[in-house]
Amino acid sequence: DGGITQSPKYLFRKEGQNVTLSCEQNLNHDAMYWYRQDPGQGLRLIYYSQIVNDFQKGDIAEGYSVSREKKESFPLTVTSAQKNPTAFYLCASLKGGQGGNEQFFGPGTRLTVL
Amino acid sequence: AQTVTQSQPEMSVQEAETVTLSCTYDTSENNYYLFWYKQPPSRQMILVIRQEAYKQQNATENRFSVNFQKAAKSFSLKISDSQLGDTAMYFCAFMTSDSGNTPLVFGKGTRLSVIA
Numbered sequence: 001d002g003g004i005t006q007s008p009k010y011l012f013r014k015e016g017q018n019v020t021l022s023c024e025q026n027l028n029h030d031a032m033y034w035y036r037q038d039p040g041q042g043l044r045l046i047y048y049s050q051i052v053n054d055f056q057k058g059d060i061a062e063g064y065s066v067s068r069e070k071k072e073s074f075p076l077t078v079t080s081a082q083k084n085p086t087a088f089y090l091c092a093s094l095k096g097g098q099g100g101n102e103q104f105f106g107p108g109t110r111l112t113v114l
Numbered sequence: 115a116q117t118v119t120q121s122q123p124e125m126s127v128q129e130a131e132t133v134t135l136s137c138t139y140d141t142s143e144n145n146y147y148l149f150w151y152k153q154p155p156s157r158q159m160i161l162v163i164r165q166e167a168y169k170q171q172n173a174t175e176n177r178f179s180v181n182f183q184k185a186a187k188s189f190s191l192k193i194s195d196s197q198l199g200d201t202a203m204y205f206c207a208f209m210t211s212d213s214g215n216t217p218l219v220f221g222k223g224t225r226l227s228v229i230a
Contacts, residue, residue, distance in 0.1 A: 040222060043220040056215060079215075094215060
């Protein structure tokens with residue numbers, strides 16, 4: 001089945017550690033996105049990529065980094081510079097162009113800093 | 115910059131009744147898309163309904179319909195014959211249509227509880 005997978009489902013991090021959240025899609029979508037969800041805040045954009053080897057910062061990019069070496073993969077690294085990383089992280093993808101404007105979401109990763 | 119406002123943090127409705135969730139947005143764009151997403155307790159985001167701004171006809175999907183008022187920049191969601199499975203967070207979202215790949219801008223959500 002085509003879809004978006006995120007791993008792990010739950011992730012615990014000690015302060016000062018970098019961690020990487022995985023996002024993979026087999027939908028042949030061009031664009032991919034990372035959102036952060038906090039209680040009462042809705043979803044806020046961290047980074048997005050419209051094409052391989054290219055990405056743009058979103059509204060809350062500080063303390064995060066991404067790469068887009070393959071069309072299928074868009075990993076997010078939460079660095080020690082992110083002061084309040086505990087949140088729910090959602091990855092999404094979109095075909096774009098004539099392929100449609102619906103973003104498909106993965107199941108999410110819950111990150112907790114200990 | 116575009117903004118999306120959902121003024122109702124929480125709502126409740128009796129099973130089988132009708133409920134309307136409000137959403138307003140601000141943009142200077144003329145062409146764009148509007149969406150309602152549902153996030154049940156599983157936290158999986160599910161597209162409920164979408165509306166293209168250039169279409170005057172309101173979108174409908176089974177029990178879900180929208181009231182799109184472009185001049186007023188309003189995009190409300192009506193859920194008819196509410197079911198227990200409709201209990202979820204509902205997010206209104208906006209996307210510009212320049213390339214179709216731009217990110218979504220979300221409202222802060224409305225938590226809907228359907229009561230038996």
